[in-house]
Amino acid sequence: xxxxxxxxxxxxxxxxxxxxxxxxxxxxxxxxxxxxxxxxxxxxxxxxxxxxxxxxxxxxxxxxxxxxxxxxxxxxxxxxxxxxxxxxxxxxxxxxxxxxxxxxxxxxxxxxxxxxxxxxxxxxxxxxxxxxxxxxxxxxxxxxxxxxxxxxxxxxxxxxxxxx
Amino acid sequence: xxxxxxxxxxxxxxxxxxxxxxxxxxxxxxxxxxxxxxxxxxxxxxxxxxxxxxxxxxxxxxxxxxxxxxxxxxxxxxxxxxxxxxxxxxxxxxxxxxxxxxxxxxxxxxxxxxxxxxxxxxxxx
Numbered sequence: 492x493x494x495x496x497x498x499x500x501x502x503x504x505x506x507x508x509x510x511x512x513x514x515x516x517x518x519x520x521x522x523x524x525x526x527x528x529x530x531x532x533x534x535x536x537x538x539x540x541x542x543x544x545x546x547x548x549x550x551x552x553x554x555x556x557x558x559x560x561x562x563x564x565x566x567x568x569x570x571x572x573x574x575x576x577x578x579x580x581x582x583x584x585x586x587x588x589x590x591x592x593x594x595x596x597x598x599x600x601x602x603x604x605x606x607x608x609x610x611x612x613x614x615x616x617x618x619x620x621x622x623x624x625x626x627x628x629x630x631x632x633x634x635x636x637x638x639x640x641x642x643x644x645x646x647x648x649x650x651x652x653x654x655x
Numbered sequence: 656x657x658x659x660x661x662x663x664x665x666x667x668x669x670x671x672x673x674x675x676x677x678x679x680x681x682x683x684x685x686x687x688x689x690x691x692x693x694x695x696x697x698x699x700x701x702x703x704x705x706x707x708x709x710x711x712x713x714x715x716x717x718x719x720x721x722x723x724x725x726x727x728x729x730x731x732x733x734x735x736x737x738x739x740x741x742x743x744x745x746x747x748x749x750x751x752x753x754x755x756x757x758x759x760x761x762x763x764x765x766x767x768x769x770x771x772x773x774x775x776x777x778x779x780x
Contacts, residue, residue, distance in 0.1 A: 522679070522774055523674070523701075524673065524773075525673040525674075526772065553770050553772070556673075574760070574762075575762075575764065647760070647770070648770045649770075649771045649773060650770055650773070651755075651775065652773070652775070653775040653777075654679050654753070654777035
């Protein structure tokens, strides 16, 4: 009798233990911003700095990874000032552009068509899960035919990933 | 074996210099201080070129909202993950729509072109 009771209790406790091992998981959107290529300004003329390859520059690029579609938008702002430069005593005129360079899903092919541009900022709605590489062009022109002073110039591109 | 090696290389490259900020949607809960709410965010620095990060709280128009954290800037080493508590007073609770982390470069950093990354999470709808 004692043996039967023990066995019954053992079977019961085993079944209880087996039923109480939950595995919970939550899938949430996540955005990862990955600077891919650091840009380089070329100096095609004394009054111009440009990241365009034709001007001897390298365009910076950044990758956005989103795990779930339609959770985030990419907002990229090209430079409008130098973060480090020799002393400048004239106006610098800035132009910039952003475009999609590579995608991991063909459905992202219309990102450039649907982008919204204002001031020096470009917004992309990340409506497809996966990775998107964006490349940024930046040009700085100094005064009127004035040469940039010799020295090192640094400008910062802002890559924002904003939850919708 | 070849595909395994390729995968490792791919993962290595893809994880080389990223910045992540989670959760995507956060919730404020009452803190141990009366009238002050708190939420906990996690910053994972996988950027080799960035060590310093700042936190921002923004309203719907991306104007600054008053908040407190333990530090105005966080020095987070490469591959380090840090939990950051963000405190907002009850009067600002309705305005605090986004909490963002932004990579920062020390003044005078020399490089031709830098990429500053900012990721913004949103209050849970």
